Amino acid sequence: MQKDKQDAQVAIIGAGFSGTIAAVQLARRGIDVVLVGRGDQAGKGVAYSTEDPAHLLNIPAAKMSAWPDRPDDFVDAIADEGFGPEDYVPRMLFGRYLRRILDESAVTLVERGVVAVARSDDAWTVQLADGRTIKAAALVLALGNQPPDALPFALQLPERLFASDPWGAAGRAAIAAAVASGGDMLVIGSGLSMVDVALSLDAAGHKGKLIALSRRGQMPRVSFPLRSEVPSSDPAPSGSLADLWRWVRTRSTEIDWRDAVDSVRPRTHELWRSLSEVDQRRFIRHARPWWDIHRHRVAPQVGATVKRMIKSGRMEVIGGRIKSLREMYGGIEAVVRRRRATEADAPQQFSVGINCTGPLHAIKHTNDGVLRSLLDAGLVEPDHLGIGLKVDDQARVIGAARLWAMGSLGKGRYWEIIAVPDIRVQAEMVADSIARELNDDAQS
Ligand SMILES: Cc1cc2nc3c(=O)[nH]c(=O)nc-3n(C[C@H](O)[C@H](O)[C@H](O)COP(=O)(O)OP(=O)(O)OC[C@H]3O[C@@H](n4cnc5c(N)ncnc54)[C@H](O)[C@@H]3O)c2cc1C
Incomplete structure (x- = not known):
């Protein structure tokens, strides 16, 4: 890892799990990438920079690899600490694992914080908190959740x-x-x-x-220990919130409710996309509190x-x-x-x-300098529900040139895009999408 070099092919703002893994994926493709974080959270972000050993992962170690194609990577990394695949380990161990991945990569890290961004000519200009700027051909927003509205x-x-x-x-x-x-x-x-x-x-x-x-x-x-054998059933129905709801309730009477909820998880993006806007809004208003406490255990x-x-x-x-x-x-x-x-x-x-009321709901209320500069300049738009940005299925911000938005900024399109198993897949997809675009550019 290098520090503080300026200007690159790609700039990523936000050095949590999303930004860090996307940056490393890009560096592995030979792309010059600068990762801009703030404070001392680089590589760890909000969830994994805690040094309190009482703060545990909320899913077992076996599901927390940073790489979609190497599912045992995190388990191998903590084997010497006496933990196994089924353990819910302290989150700081996951933070150290991520930091090690970043340190061993060719990514350039700048820990200055970003106050605004602008699009000029064919490049993005990233304005750092210390007054300096970085220019990049492509920009990735990996800002995580926005802090809650003031009460x-x-x-x-x-x-x-x-x-x-x-x-x-x-x-x-x-x-x-x-x-x-x-x-x-x-x-x-x-x-x-x-x-x-x-x-x-x-x-x-x-x-x-x-x-x-x-x-x-x-x-x-509360979760239960990792389980592999869950009796199969008809898949959860798409297209209607009422049908989906009925399916989860019926399934919860047949098997443990945790298994019923978890069986929806691998298809959450597809099911979410299949719902009408009315049903999505209905889910957020009425079903979300139930979903949150049963799904995020x-x-x-x-x-x-x-x-x-x-x-x-x-x-x-x-x-x-x-x-x-x-x-x-x-x-x-x-x-x-x-x-x-x-x-x-x-x-x-x-x-x-x-x-502790949880992340900001309406993106237009954000005070974040990066999002404010983009929203105010009309370079990005809130999604149809107003909870994130309008992105396509490769996390590209719709209507903006060479701009990608990861993690919870894509909530409106994906709904569940906040946990490691989802984000690691997205990071790989974003890196492929950027590499393709820069490559097309080089050839034209
Ligand atoms: C308490 C807690 C526990 C969790 N536990 C788990 C778990 O066990 N398993 C799991 O899969 N998921 C868990 N999650 C979900 C977790 O959010 C994701 O796994 C993942 O860490 C999200 O990473 P991110 O990079 O998208 O966001 P973040 O971690 O929020 O990172 C975004 C980073 O961007 C920085 N940033 C924002 N604005 C700027 C700016 N203008 N300039 C520079 N930097 C900026 C922020 O400071 C932050 O460091 C947990 C979440 C929380 C809050």
Whole structure:
């Protein structure tokens, strides 16, 4: 890996799993590629830069190879650490594996962050946070999820009392502050990010209580160990959300519901594309909360820790809404109304809070400089659902020259494009698509 060389055939913005593996795939095809990340997440991104050993992968090691054609690569890489294919290993091991792949590649890494991009003549100009620029013939956006919208009821609170994002420095500081004070912590949201916060608090010996609040008060379900034998059945039907829903429910009565949900997974892209826009919107509005907690599950050990915390009274998951949130006695005071309750609970004191409501939904609300510059210049358009960018089936941004968008930016087209098994296939496809295009160019 080289550092800080400028200008290349391809620039990739975002050095998480998507950007890193796409960059290495391109370098393996002999293409000059510069990968632009920010902070110290290069090669690891948001999910795998945690150094907290309590944060585990949510799928077994056997499914986490970076390469579609070498399924045992990650398992081989961690064999010396005493882990096997069925283990849900600490996420930091996967981060180190990715960083090693990047270090051993011919990719150039620039860790400056990008504030804007522009298209001029036949090239993309990437504006770095330190004022310098990079020019490239092709550009790949691998920005990951956008941080959630600010919560209106928390706007008046300083970041030290209410962290707006669990993944940044403020999120880590909020956890440290809760542990140091021994006070209670309020988490808005009850999904995978909240579970990470709970694990960090537990591992650090937090003495207070964690209250997780979400509309329905539902948490991610727990996975079971890797299984290979699932009785076959008719395939899930395409074209109608109602039929698909009925199929999953019926199948869940015949076999374990986890197997029923997982049997839809290999065909998620095809099934999603087969639904009408009305059905896709219906899914997002009504079925998504159910899908998220059943499909994106936690490791069995993580489930056991959460259960222990709840049983011992150190954690409570509430379905309801915040009525008010304000600074009080050096911490925050929250008034919560529980789901179906006619009156709010008595005000509760917390030392800190964190917004774990999950990624930004409407892409047009993004504050990211890269996306803003592209959207504002009309170089990209939101997809038909407004949740990502308009891309084709090779992840090329529709209407833009030599621009590809990976991972969750393609949610509208693919829906499930956030986990390693999906993204590694996409990275290979994007590298092939770019190589083909640059090659055609060289020959014309
Ligand atoms: C807590 C958590 C646990 C997960 N566990 C698993 C798991 O066990 N298995 C699995 O398959 N999937 C898991 N996932 C899904 C995970 O998101 C994907 O596996 C994958 O890491 C997504 O990578 P990405 O590169 O698309 O996004 P990200 O990891 O978000 O990387 C995007 C990167 O782009 C950077 N960036 C954004 N804007 C700019 C800019 N303007 N300039 C420079 N850099 C920029 C960001 O800082 C970030 O580092 C998990 C996700 C989370 C959040």
